[in-house]
Amino acid sequence: MSELNLILLGPPGAGKGTQATLLTEDFGLPHVSTGDMLRAARDAGSELGLAAKEYMDKGELVPDAVVIGLILERLADDDARDGFLLDGFPRTIEQAGALGQQLEGHERRLTAVLLLEAPDELVVQRISGRRICRKEGHVYHVDFDPPKHPGHCDIDGSELEQRDDDREDTVRNRLDVYHAQTEPLIAYYEERGLLRRFDGTRSPRQVHERIRATLATLRLEEDL
Numbered sequence: 001m002s003e004l005n006l007i008l009l010g011p012p013g014a015g016k017g018t019q020a021t022l023l024t025e026d027f028g029l030p031h032v033s034t035g036d037m038l039r040a041a042r043d044a045g046s047e048l049g050l051a052a053k054e055y056m057d058k059g060e061l062v063p064d065a066v067v068i069g070l071i072l073e074r075l076a077d078d079d080a081r082d083g084f085l086l087d088g089f090p091r092t093i094e095q096a097g098a099l100g101q102q103l104e105g106h107e108r109r110l111t112a113v114l115l116l117e118a119p120d121e122l123v124v125q126r127i128s129g130r131r132i133c134r135k136e137g138h139v140y141h142v143d144f145d146p147p148k149h150p151g152h153c154d155i156d157g158s159e160l161e162q163r164d165d166d167r168e169d170t171v172r173n174r175l176d177v178y179h180a181q182t183e184p185l186i187a188y189y190e191e192r193g194l195l196r197r198f199d200g201t202r203s204p205r206q207v208h209e210r211i212r213a214t215l216a217t218l219r220l221e222e223d224l
């Protein structure tokens with residue numbers, strides 16, 4: 001069976017996390033989220049992990065070379081032998097170029113880049129409407145999944161709050177960064193014939209079915 005080496009791309013709030021979970025369940029691919037990976041590497045204390053820790057402790061961005069080194073280390077693990085699902089990297093054209101080169105050097109290449117598209121206003125509505133209960137972290141949405149009593153958790157009655165990351169101004173800033181830095185990756189991967197687009201406004205289940213169908217076709221083509 002051919003490998004499924006995938007990148008998940010799209011703005012915040014387009015449903016990447018949900019799709020990653022579903023794809024991991026279906027295809028057994030490890031979800032390599034660079035944020036989680038960096039924290040794990042820092043705590044594990046490998047050579048590269050310690051290098052990353054130095055930058056993270058100072059609140060600085062971890063250099064691309066260190067992140068890519070960690071990704072390649074992670075992809076060498078047994079569970080990533082048949083493929084992986086990379087999320088959160090690359091975010092710029094430079095990173096995409098460096099990652100592609102390094103993968104090639106390790107005799108791997110990308111199978112596809114899965115782009116989840118969603119308009120800004122929907123992203124803002126989805127994220128800024130989230131409310132989390134203080135006690136147990138139960139999640140609500142003021143429009144899509146409101147609690148019975150506004151401001152209070154249905155399960156334990158504790159107060160609901162909005163996380164700083166979910167505030168509208170924060171979301172709009174993240175979208176600005178996405179449009180400026182990450183969106184150019186769409187054309188980059190399109191030129192290389194790797195891009196597959198999915199409508200992130202649909203339900204998670206519908207999006208997942210489309211992705212599954214696309215991956216099945218890609219695998220057939222690769223195995224021919």
Ligand SMILES: [Zn+2]
Pocket residue numbers: 133134135136137138153154155156157158
């Ligand atoms: Zn609760």
